Amino acid sequence: MSFVEVRRLGVTYGEFPILERVSMDVAEGAMVTIVGASGCGKSTFLRILLGQERPTAGAVLIEGAPIAAEPDPDRGIVFQKCSVFPHLTVMENLTLPFEIETGGPFARLFGARRRAAREKAGAMMQRLGLTHAAGRWPAQLSGGMQQRLALGQALLRRPKILLLDEPFGALDPGTRREMQELLTELWRETGMTVFMVTHDIKEAFELGTRVLVFDKIRHDPQHPHAYGATITYDIPLKTPVPVEAPAPAAPHLTLVTDTNVKDVSHERPTRPPVPEGRRP
Numbered sequence: 001m002s003f004v005e006v007r008r009l010g011v012t013y014g015e016f017p018i019l020e021r022v023s024m025d026v027a028e029g030a031m032v033t034i035v036g037a038s039g040c041g042k043s044t045f046l047r048i049l050l051g052q053e054r055p056t057a058g059a060v061l062i063e064g065a066p067i068a069a070e071p072d073p074d075r076g077i078v079f080q081k082c083s084v085f086p087h088l089t090v091m092e093n094l095t096l097p098f099e100i101e102t103g104g105p106f107a108r109l110f111g112a113r114r115r116a117a118r119e120k121a122g123a124m125m126q127r128l129g130l131t132h133a134a135g136r137w138p139a140q141l142s143g144g145m146q147q148r149l150a151l152g153q154a155l156l157r158r159p160k161i162l163l164l165d166e167p168f169g170a171l172d173p174g175t176r177r178e179m180q181e182l183l184t185e186l187w188r189e190t191g192m193t194v195f196m197v198t199h200d201i202k203e204a205f206e207l208g209t210r211v212l213v214f215d216k217i218r219h220d221p222q223h224p225h226a227y228g229a230t231i232t233y234d235i236p237l238k239t240p241v242p243v244e245a246p247a248p249a250a251p252h253l254t255l256v257t258d259t260n261v262k263d264v265s266h267e268r269p270t271r272p273p274v275p276e277g278r279r280p
């Protein structure tokens with residue numbers, strides 16, 4: 001049994017299929033990076049993993065059980081922007097997860113529980129280098145600091161799965177590099193399973209233990225929205241933590257099609273053929 005199993009997942013909005021027949025098995029501790037053209041359904045896939053949306057077809061299992069019908073502390077998420085609450089200070093953003101745990105978004109912590117929450121938030125601030133900014137509002141932070149705060153907030157409840165939707169897309173190259181290093185450190189420390197959407201191919205290959213490419217296998221030029229995207233390439237790169245093993249010398253490419261899985265490590269990747277009966 002894999003940690004995350006996705007079985008012939010499909011998502012349709014109205015009459016438009018966005019994702020179709022997406023299947024994968026993901027080991028615990030993997031860092032799965034996801035690339036694909038804009039609009040092919042990468043964020044939709046993350047929302048399904050979060051439990052924010054239900055799939056139209058297929059299933060997602062986590063540790064063998066169907067995914068919870070709504071977000072829970074086992075899954076944290078960080079978006080490109082606006083992941084933290086603008087009306088709360090850094091400290092308040094980091095104690096909020098514990099307040100929600102106690103009794104929903106309007107709950108307040110008092111006494112020993114408040115002290116414990118502030119201690120954990122303080123330790124996280126130190127880990128993220130934000131201690132000096134405890135009393136600042138998010139609008140008073142740089143983009144990199146805001147994303148560090150968002151990562152910290154997502155990690156405080158120790159999620160088993162961290163979902164990242166282009167988390168470093170709005171950062172300058174230097175800050176982006178720092179954030180990539182921080183993410184790698186936190187991932188190694190926690191052993192959590194990460195799904196990260198990125199438009200930066202280099203980032204996908206540098207950070208991921210496995211790269212997934214989302215694209216449409218079937219395409220009808222007369223009806224460009226007739227088919228959804230699926231996984232067209234599934235490229236394992238390194239063994240995920242905690243198992244320590246040397247990375248393979250060269251990436252082993254697997255071209256995933258609807259009906260078969262074909263080893264193409266010795267071939268140049270080419271566009272999959274249009275199935276019979278679908279030719280314009």
Ligand SMILES: Nc1ncnc2c1ncn2[C@@H]1O[C@H](COP(=O)(O)OP(=O)(O)OP(=O)(O)O)[C@@H](O)[C@H]1O
Binds near residue numbers: 018037039041044045
């Ligand atoms: N709630 C919704 N209702 C209807 N259509 C939606 C909804 N959410 C997303 N879509 C559509 O689904 C498609 C996929 O969107 P999604 O944001 O998942 O793509 P993406 O691959 O993450 O794109 P990008 O890389 O640009 O962020 C888009 O055409 C979008 O307009």
